[in-house]
Every structure is written in structure tokens, then in C-alpha cells.
Amino acid sequence: MKRPTSIPSVLIVEDEYPIALAIKSTLSDAGYRIVGPVGTIPAAIALISTTENLNAAVLDPNLRGEIASEVAQSLTDRDIPFVLVSGYSRHELGSWASNAELIEKPILDDRLLDCLDRLIPRRQGAV
Amino acid sequence: MSGSDPELVLSLVDNLAQPLVVVDRDDRVVFANDAFYSTFAVTRRSALSRSIYEIGACDRPEMHRLIDAAFTEAAGLTEACRIELASEGADHFSFMVTARRIAAGRSGPSVLLAFDDMTSRAAATAPQRDDSQLILTLIDQLRNASDADCGMSIAGELLGRHLDATTVAFAEIDDAGEYATVVADWNASTEDSHPTRYRLSDLSPSLSRDLSEGRTVVLDNVCLHPQAPEAPCKEGSAQDVGYAVLVVPVRNEQRLVGALAVAAGPARKLSSAQIATVEEFAAHTWEFAERARIHRALHDSEQRLRLAQIAGGVGIWEWRRDTGEVYWSEQSRLMFQFAEDVVPTYEAWVSAVHPEDRAPLEAGIAAAWDHGRYSADYRIKRSDGATRWIRSMGVTDAVVSHSIMRGIDLDVTERKEAAEQIRRSRARYERLFNSIDEGFCIIEMIFDRDERPQDYRFIEVNAAFERQTGLDNPIGRTVRELIPDLEEYWYEIYGHIAKTGESKRFERWAKQLKRYYDVYAFPLGDVKEGQLGVLFRDVSDRKRREQQINDLIGEVNHRTKNLLSIVQSISTETARDTDPIEFSERLSERLSGLAASQDLIIRGNWSSVSMSDLITSQIRNIIGERHDQISMCGDKISIKPAAAQTIGMAIHELASNALKFGALSTDGGSVKVEWYERGPRVVLSWNEEGGPAVYPPSAQGFGRCVIEDMAAYALGAEVELNYDREGVRWRLDAPSEDLIAEEPGGRT
Numbered sequence: 001m002k003r004p005t006s007i008p009s010v011l012i013v014e015d016e017y018p019i020a021l022a023i024k025s026t027l028s029d030a031g032y033r034i035v036g037p038v039g040t041i042p043a044a045i046a047l048i049s050t051t052e053n054l055n056a057a058v059l060d061p062n063l064r065g066e067i068a069s070e071v072a073q074s075l076t077d078r079d080i081p082f083v084l085v086s087g088y089s090r091h092e093l094g095s096w097a098s099n100a101e102l103i104e105k106p107i108l109d110d111r112l113l114d115c116l117d118r119l120i121p122r123r124q125g126a127v
Numbered sequence: 128m129s130g131s132d133p134e135l136v137l138s139l140v141d142n143l144a145q146p147l148v149v150v151d152r153d154d155r156v157v158f159a160n161d162a163f164y165s166t167f168a169v170t171r172r173s174a175l176s177r178s179i180y181e182i183g184a185c186d187r188p189e190m191h192r193l194i195d196a197a198f199t200e201a202a203g204l205t206e207a208c209r210i211e212l213a214s215e216g217a218d219h220f221s222f223m224v225t226a227r228r229i230a231a232g233r234s235g236p237s238v239l240l241a242f243d244d245m246t247s248r249a250a251a252t253a254p255q256r257d258d259s260q261l262i263l264t265l266i267d268q269l270r271n272a273s274d275a276d277c278g279m280s281i282a283g284e285l286l287g288r289h290l291d292a293t294t295v296a297f298a299e300i301d302d303a304g305e306y307a308t309v310v311a312d313w314n315a316s317t318e319d320s321h322p323t324r325y326r327l328s329d330l331s332p333s334l335s336r337d338l339s340e341g342r343t344v345v346l347d348n349v350c351l352h353p354q355a356p357e358a359p360c361k362e363g364s365a366q367d368v369g370y371a372v373l374v375v376p377v378r379n380e381q382r383l384v385g386a387l388a389v390a391a392g393p394a395r396k397l398s399s400a401q402i403a404t405v406e407e408f409a410a411h412t413w414e415f416a417e418r419a420r421i422h423r424a425l426h427d428s429e430q431r432l433r434l435a436q437i438a439g440g441v442g443i444w445e446w447r448r449d450t451g452e453v454y455w456s457e458q459s460r461l462m463f464q465f466a467e468d469v470v471p472t473y474e475a476w477v478s479a480v481h482p483e484d485r486a487p488l489e490a491g492i493a494a495a496w497d498h499g500r501y502s503a504d505y506r507i508k509r510s511d512g513a514t515r516w517i518r519s520m521g522v523t524d525a526v527v528s529h530s531i532m533r534g535i536d537l538d539v540t541e542r543k544e545a546a547e548q549i550r551r552s553r554a555r556y557e558r559l560f561n562s563i564d565e566g567f568c569i570i571e572m573i574f575d576r577d578e579r580p581q582d583y584r585f586i587e588v589n590a591a592f593e594r595q596t597g598l599d600n601p602i603g604r605t606v607r608e609l610i611p612d613l614e615e616y617w618y619e620i621y622g623h624i625a626k627t628g629e630s631k632r633f634e635r636w637a638k639q640l641k642r643y644y645d646v647y648a649f650p651l652g653d654v655k656e657g658q659l660g661v662l663f664r665d666v667s668d669r670k671r672r673e674q675q676i677n678d679l680i681g682e683v684n685h686r687t688k689n690l691l692s693i694v695q696s697i698s699t700e701t702a703r704d705t706d707p708i709e710f711s712e713r714l715s716e717r718l719s720g721l722a723a724s725q726d727l728i729i730r731g732n733w734s735s736v737s738m739s740d741l742i743t744s745q746i747r748n749i750i751g752e753r754h755d756q757i758s759m760c761g762d763k764i765s766i767k768p769a770a771a772q773t774i775g776m777a778i779h780e781l782a783s784n785a786l787k788f789g790a791l792s793t794d795g796g797s798v799k800v801e802w803y804e805r806g807p808r809v810v811l812s813w814n815e816e817g818g819p820a821v822y823p824p825s826a827q828g829f830g831r832c833v834i835e836d837m838a839a840y841a842l843g844a845e846v847e848l849n850y851d852r853e854g855v856r857w858r859l860d861a862p863s864e865d866l867i868a869e870e871p872g873g874r875t
Contacts, residue, residue: 016689017773017837021829022696025703039840062685064769087688092681105692 008055008120012037013044013071014085015063019105023058023085026109032116039063044071048078056119057082058112061093069096081119083112146242152235154178154194166242179240190224197226197238258404261289265411274423275416276311282412283313286389290401293370294321294390297412300383304335307386330372338376339383343406345397346372349390371395373402375409385413442536444521446473448496449530459536462517464509481506481514499523501532504539516543565664566595572625572657573605580622582607586658595665596640612639624648625657634666643670686733690725693772694718700829716749716783717776723748724775728768735868736771738764738802738811745775746800749782756791761802764809765868773841774811774859780830781813781857790818790854809866815854823850842866 010032014020020037027034035051038044041063048054048071057075059082061068073096075082083101086093090102101115140147146163148156156174164171167183179194180186223243228236265285272278283295296312309323327335330349337344348369370390377385387409391397397405436443442459446452453471460467463479480488484505495501501521506514521534560567569587572580585601593599598609606613616635624631630649637644645666651658701714723744727736738761746757766774778800782791790796796818802811815821824831831848834857838844844861 015769015841016693016696017833017840018693018696018700018776019689020840021832022699025699037840040843087685087692088681092685105688106695107692 006053007031007033008116009033009035009051009053010116011035011044011047011051011054011057011059011080013039013057013063013068014060015039016060019060019085019107023107023112026112027058027116030113030116041066041068041071044068045074048074048080054078054080056080056116058116059084061086061097062088067094069094072096072100083115083119085112145244148179148240148242149229149237150179150194150240151237152198154180156182157237163242166244193224193226194238194240197228198236258400258407261285261404262407262411265408269411269415272415272419275419278415278419279311279412280313282408282415283311286405286408287313287315289404290389290391290397291315292389292391294388296321296388296390297385297416298325298388299385300327300338304339304383307388310385330374334374335383338374338386341376341378343376343402344374345402346370346374347396369393371397373397373405375406377409377413379417387412440538443533444471444519444536445531445533446521447528447531449528455536462515462536462538463507464511466510479507479509481508495521495532496523496529499525499529501534504543516540561590563589564591565662566592567663568592568601568661569651570606570621570659570661572622572659574622574657578626580618580625582618583621583659595644595663596642598640610637610639613637621648621659621661624650624659625654628654634670641667643667690721693721697721697829700832704828717779720745720748720775720779721772724772727775728771731765731768731771731868733768735765736768738762738766738774741766741771741775742778742800742802745778746782749779749786750791756794756796757798757800759800761800761811762804764802764804766809766866767868770842770861770866773838776833777838777857777859778813780833781855784830785815785818785855788819789821790815793818796854804863804867807863809861809863811859811861813855813857815856818854820852821850821855 010027012020012023012027012034014023014037017039020039024034024037035047035054036044038047044059044063048057057080059068059071059075061072061084063071072082072084081101083103084093084097085103085105085107087105089104090097093102101119103111103115141161143160144162146166147160148163149158151157155176156179157176159171159174164174167174169182174182180190221244225241225243227239227241229239265282268281268285269278272281279297283297286292287295292315294312294314296309298307298309300307305327307325307327309321309325312321314321327338331337331344331346334344334346349372350369370392372391373389375387376383377387387405389397389405432443435441436456436458440458440462442462443456444459445454451472453473453476455463455465455471455476460469460471463476465471465475465479469475477485477489488503488505491503492501499522502519504516504518507517508514516539518537518539519534521532523529524531524533567589568585570583571586573582573584575581582605584605585603588601592601601609606617614635614637617637620631620633620635623629628650630647632645632647634643634645636642642665644663646661646663648659648661651660697717698714701717702710705713724736724741727740727744731737739759742759742761746759750757782798785791785796785798790798797816799814799816800812801814802809804810835846835848838859838861839846842859842861842865844859844865846860847856847858849856
């Protein structure tokens with residue numbers, strides 16, 4: 001079934017409320033449909049499994065002191081691309097994050113949007 | 128005078144100075160004059176009828192010969208004989224005695240002996256070349272002879288010239304009495320030379336036996352160059368002239384040891400006087416030679432002893448307990464620095480000994496008399512004030528007398544000091560070795576056939592070793608026995624040091640010991656021995672702290688970035704719903720609130736923040752010190768940093784709104800803040816009253832998001848917000864587990 005390209009939806013997983021709010025504002029303004037934001041691992045995994053047509057995710061890899069590798073795995077399992085936004089550098093995060101896109105905090109809006117553009121059109125082109 | 132007047136004759140005879148005596152056939156004195164009596168210090172009564180041989184020293188072969196001859200000769204003066212006689216007063220006289228047979232009287236034939244005193248005459252006239260003079264000369268010259276050989280040469284020449292001999296030789300005779308070896312000789316002509324070794328039996332078959340029995344042997348015709356065993360020379364031989372040879376044996380304790388031989392050629396007869404002279408020479412010279420040899424040997428051995436004493440710094444002493452006599456050598460005297468005039472005594476020696484060492488030393492010596500041996504090290508106080516260590520050793524004389532002890536003294540001060548130095552530095556080293564906190568060990572590398580380091584053995588360890596490693600009793604064991612899983616790099620590093628001799632400082636992990644070490648290892652002694660000194664310290668704690676600091680720096684970096692992200696978000700959101708004119712002020716307020724919470728979070732070491740402090744600091748941040756309109760009441764609880772940041776922001780927004788629009792905007796309004804923990808929940812409420820009438824805001828701004836949504840989002844809390852007309856009411860109800868700090872002090 002062909003539907004006109006719907007608005008891409010992006011999941012926001014970020015435990016810091018102001019940051020989540022800011023990402024949400026930025027992505028909303030850019031025309032994305034926002035899923036979340038959520039600040040805990042269980043909430044994120046629940047949303048991933050219940051949301052259809054999730055096109056991408058913005059993921060803080062450290063949620064209330066816990067490493068969010070499980071969330072990343074869950075996204076990978078569903079072929080959902082994601083970008084990590086973190087105060088940690090890549091080598092501090094560990095091997096599971098070595099191939100992921102990473103934007104270091106504080107986040108520049110343009111860089112986040114560019115990153116999502118890269119992740120989503122490529123997916124669609126491939127489909 | 129007419130006829131014969133016996134009295135006159137007697138008177139004449141008694142007045143003669145010349146002693147006269149008449150003896151009968153039985154040698155008894157029948158008459159003597161006064162001169163005889165006085166000369167021989169006898170009385171008439173004791174002398175008459177006694178044998179002439181019992182008077183003075185008349186019992187001499189020459190006297191016998193003379194008297195016998197006088198009786199046998201028909202008449203006339205018999206030969207005069209020079210005889211040395213002694214009077215009974217032990218005075219020696221030299222007399223020329225003349226014997227004459229006189230007319231037989233009633234008692235039969237008798238002989239008149241007339242004594243001519245030669246003693247005074249010999250002194251008055253020039254010395255005669257007679258035997259006694261010759262012997263005196265010999266004795267005189269021997270005194271100047273430096274050794275045995277020299278003495279024999281002198282004697283040989285003197286005798287040879289006196290006898291007009293051809294050769295005089297001194298020979299030693301072997302124990303079997305078979306051969307004679309010439310040790311010194313004199314020859315009348317320098318052209319003459321004779322063999323130096325003779326077989327006695329070649330000269331005369333009975334020679335060896337005669338000499339052994341002490342008889343002087345006269346050989347009339349001897350060939351000194353025997354070509355055949357038959358000794359006598361052939362008559363008329365051109366080369367070998369026959370000699371008269373006189374051989375005098377020299378015996379030592381009945382054993383034949385040598386001989387003096389005089390050869391005079393051509394063969395001639397030697398008189399008995401000459402023979403006697405040669406015998407005398409033999410005795411004198413041999414005695415001298417013996418003495419010279421003994422003297423020489425003594426001298427040599429003394430010289431050697433002296434050298435040994437000087438070279439070894441050895442002093443020698445001897446002590447006779449029975450007589451108290453003490454001898455100490457020059458070396459000993461110098462060692463103790465006794466003045467030269469100090470008489471060697473036991474007391475003098477003891478007084479030099481250090482007072483503390485005296486008693487044990489004297490006790491040791493007293494005991495030494497019993498078991499024959501003594502050895503001691505002791506200190507002495509020298510006259511120059513110096514204290515020296517002396518080692519003395521002695522033994523008692525087991526042969527001559529047990530009352531004699533002899534021994535040596537050695538100055539062992541330097542040796543003692545060196546030993547003490549070594550002992551002290553060793554003690555210092557051991558004290559250092561065992562008092563340092565660092566572990567120290569000496570190890571010996573073990574290489575395999577390909578020179579690869581394979582293992583190492585502990586040779587020595589200090590007290591701290593066990594503390595630093597937890598290894599018990601490692602000496603003699605190898606590290607593979609003790610730590611089988613030790614990392615390879617330990618062997619490689621130590622092996623390299625052992626091979627190259629280059630010391631190295633490094634830090635390494637020893638996983639099996641669960642310790643991290645700072646190590647300084649260096650080669651000890653010869654590189655070939657493969658020994659290393661290893662100084663090390665367990666720096667696990669320091670390493671852990673360093674890791675913590677690194678972690679902390681990373682964490683600070685992360686939190687800073689996070690905080691900047693929050694600041695960025697706040698400013699974005701503030702900009703979104705605020706008039707640009709108010710933006711700067713609003714943002715400043717919010718950041719100031721954030722900073723106040725951060726202060727408390729950091730002061731609480733990122734682990735806990737007091738709820739009361741948090742609320743107070745946020746309210747003060749908005750309204751200053753005006754407390755009268757606000758009442759705060761709550762349990763004493765500490766909350767997590769993340770929760771503190773969220774609640775701090777919420778209180779900030781509530782207070783900010785109250786000041787602008789609510790209860791704090793008028794003097795009559797008031798705010799009541801309350802919090803408590805009930806079971807698994809924590810409740811925090813904000814209630815305003817007495818302010819202007821409240822109207823709900825038309826738009827959902829950032830402030831309201833913070834108050835309403837953020838707490839719910841970040842803390843999993845239920846949040847109620849009511850814009851009652853009397854005042855704003857806010858209530859947060861959150862699970863304790865997300866809120867309360869886990870650190871001590873979280874609950875009280």
C-alpha cells in the first residue's frame with residue numbers, strides 16, 4: 001500500500017527533562033513527529049515495541065546512571081537508526097556505541113537535524 | 128872447711144833457693160831441702176816417706192820416665208824435662224826437672240831431683256816457639272775467626288807451618304766410618320792439590336777402627352793419591368811420594384765424627400811432642416768449629432725469627448713462673464711502648480692492660496698454666512694514650528719446665544677495627560634493610576638453555592617483603608613456585624637488567640597478588656652472577672586513587688557538558704515563550720536557580736542534598752532574606768542530586784511566579800511549604816494564600832512545564848497543580864526510591 005510519505009517520526013530518549021524538551025522543540029519545529037520523550041530504559045523499550053513506523057531515535061546513552069545499550073540493541077533489532085547524544089565521548093561509552101552516530105552535548109540543533117536527515121532519507125531510499 | 132861436716136852440708140842445702148829432693152827406689156822421698164818444702168807447700172813430716180808422685184802434680188808420665196831413666200842409667204845427668212807442676216796451694220809452676228842418680232847409701236840407690244823454676248824465667252825472656260805458646264796463638268787467632276771453615280784454615284796453616292808439614296786437612300767422617308771428606312785444608316805449596324774424599328780402608332785397613340776407638344794413628348808411608356785399593360805407594364814412584372801421615376780422631380759422645388790429618392813428606396818420624404801438639408790442635412779446632420757452627424745456626428735462626436717478627440709485627444715473650452723472670456722481644460716492647468729501662472715483669476705487663484680487660488685476662492692465664500695453652504684478645508693503654516688491641520697466644524714448655532710459658536703478641540687493632548667497621552656497616556645495612564617500608568629482595572635470575580629468562584630465586588628479603596607481597600618465607604624458593612601465574616613481563620624486565628646491567632624503574636601489575644607495584648631493580652655485583660636488587664612498593668592504593676581521580680575528571684567533564692546542555696535547553700525554551708526584553712532577566716534568574724542547586728549538589732559530594740537546604744536556597748535566590756511570608760516545615764530528608772536539580776527548578780518557578788503574580792506579590796500573602804516521607808512516598812506541597820485573585824495562565828510556557836511535567840517526567844511523580852482563586856496549590860507525590868539519597872545521611 002502506497003501512502004504519501006508520512007511525516008517521519010523520531011523517538012526521543014533523554015532523562016534530563018529540559019534537554020528532552022529542547023530536542024522535542026527543535027525536532028517539532030523541523031517537522032518531525034515526536035515519539036516520547038521518555039527518560040527511562042523500560043519506558044523507551046516499551047515505546048519502541050509499541051510504536052509503528054518509527055523512523056529514527058535520538059538516544060541519551062546514559063539514563064539516570066544506567067547504560068542504555070539495551071535500548072540501542074532494541075533499536076538495532078528493528079533496523080531503526082539512531083543518534084546518540086551524550087556528554088561522554090565515544091571511547092568512554094564502550095564498544096556497543098562504536099559504530100553509532102554520536103553528537104556530543106551541548107547539542108547544536110543544525111548538527112542534530114543534519115544527522116537525522118542522513119539517517120532517514122537513506123533508509124527510505126533503500127526501501 | 129875440712130872433711131865433711133853434715134851440719135854444714137845440710138845448712139848449705141837448706142839455704143839453696145833451688146828445690147831439691149832425693150827419692151829412693153820406691154819413689155819415696157828420703158830427703159828434701161827447705162826450698163822444696165816451701166815451694167810445694169808441704170811440711171817435712173808429711174813429705175818424708177811419701178811417694179814423690181803424691182806431692183804437687185808430680186804424677187806425670189814425664190816424671191816417671193825421668194826417674195826411671197835416672198835409675199837405669201849408670202851415672203851422669205839424665206835429660207832434663209820441662210814439666211808443669213802444681214804446688215798444693217794450686218799455684219802453677221813451670222819447672223825444668225833434672226834427675227841424677229846418687230851414691231847408694233843404706234837405703235840403696237837413690238835419685239836426686241833438682242827443680243829449676245822456669246815460670247819466672249819464661250816471663251823474663253823472649254817468648255819461645257814452643258807448644259803452649261802455639262796453642263795460645265791458636266786460641267787467640269780462632270777468637271777472630273768468623274766461622275768454622277775460617278777457623279780450620281787458620282788452625283791448618285798454623286799447624287802446618289809449625290810442623291813443616293806438606294798438608295793439614297780437617298775431614299768429616301760419615302756415620303759408617305767409611306769415608307772421610309775434607310772440609311778445610313792447608314797446603315805448603317799452592318801447587319799441591321789432593322782429593323777431598325778418602326776411603327779410610329784405602330789408607331790403612333785398621334784406620335777406621337783405630338779412629339773409632341779414639342786412637343791417634345801414625346801412618347809411615349802413605350800415598351795421598353791412591354790409584355789402587357792397595358794403599359802403600361810403590362817405592363820409587365815418581366809421582367806419588369810416600370808421606371808420613373798422622374790422623375787424630377775427633378769424637379763426639381764416643382762417636383767418630385771427624386779427623387785432623389797431617390801429612391809430611393817425604394816420610395819422616397814425628398816426635399811424641401809433635402803428636403801431642405796435633406792432638407791439642409784437633410781438640411781445640413774442632414771445638415771451635417762446633418761452637419762456630421752452632422753459633423752460626425743460632426745466628427741464622429735468630430735472624431730469620433727477627434725478620435719474621437718484623438714482617439709479621441710479632442712480638443715474642445717468655446715467662447718463668449717459678450723465678451718470675453720475664454723476657455719480651457724488642458717488637459713486643461715497642462708494641463706496648465714500654466720504655467727501654469722498664470724491667471720486664473708480669474706486673475709491668477698487666478699494668479699496661481686496659482682495666483676492664485685485666486680480670487678476665489689474668490683468669491685466662493691462670494687457667495693456661497693448667498691446660499698448657501693460652502690465647503686472648505685484650506686492650507692495652509699505651510704510654511702515648513692510645514688504646515690498642517693485642518692478641519697474645521702462649522704455650523707452656525712441656526719439655527724443660529711447666530713453669531715456663533712462651534708466646535707471641537700481635538697488634539690486631541687494625542684488624543679489629545676493620546672487623547668492627549664491617550660489623551657496624553653490616554648492622555646499619557640490616558637496620559636500613561629491615562626498617563624501610565619498601566620491600567627489598569635480592570634475586571638470582573635463572574635462564575634457560577637459550578639464555579631466555581625463565582625464573583628467579585629469592586636470595587635475601589627484608590622485613591617489609593612479606594607485608595608488600597603477602598608471600599611467606601620466600602628465601603631459597605623461586606617465583607614460579609610462589610606465584611605460578613606471574614605475568615611474563617616480570618621475567619623479561621628482570622632478565623634484561625641481569626643481562627645488560629642497566630637498572631630500571633617501572634610500574635607493573637601483579638595480578639595474582641592483586642597488587643600494583645612501583646619497582647626499582649638494579650644489577651648487584653658481577654653481571655655474570657645474574658643477581659639483582661629489587662626495591663619495590665605496593666602502590667595499588669595510589670593507583671586506585673589515580674583511577675578515581677581520572678574517573679572523577681571524566682565525570683566532571685560529563686556533568687559539565689550535561690549542565691551546559693541543560694543551560695542551553697533552558698535558554699532555548701526561555702527564548703521560545705518570553706518577550707525579548709524580559710529574556711535576559713528571566714534566563715539569568717533560571718540560571719541563578721540552577722547554580723544554587725549545583726552548589727548544594729557539589730557540597731553534598733554529588734551524593735545527597737538536604738531537602739530543607741534546597742528549598743531555602745531556591746526561595747532566598749528569588750526573594751532574598753524576606754522570610755516572614757514563607758513558612759517551611761518538613762522531615763529531615765536528603766535527596767538524590769538529580770532529584771534536587773528537578774525539585775530546585777520547580778521551586779524556583781513556583782517562587783518566581785508567586786513573587787510576580789501570586790501571594791508574594793503583596794504584603795498580605797503567604798506561602799506554606801511542607802514535605803514529609805510517608806512509607807514509600809515523599810510528598811512536597813506548595814500552598815499560597817492571601818495574594819491577589821488567581822487566574823490560570825492562558826499559554827503553556829516553560830515555567831509551567833517545569834512545575835507540572837518535569838517532576839513527573841524525571842521523578843516518576845504524580846503532580847497536582849491547581850490555580851485556585853485564593854492561591855496556587857502544588858503537590859508532588861513521588862516514590863521514595865527515586866528521590867531519597869542512598870548514601871548515609873539520606874534518612875535520619
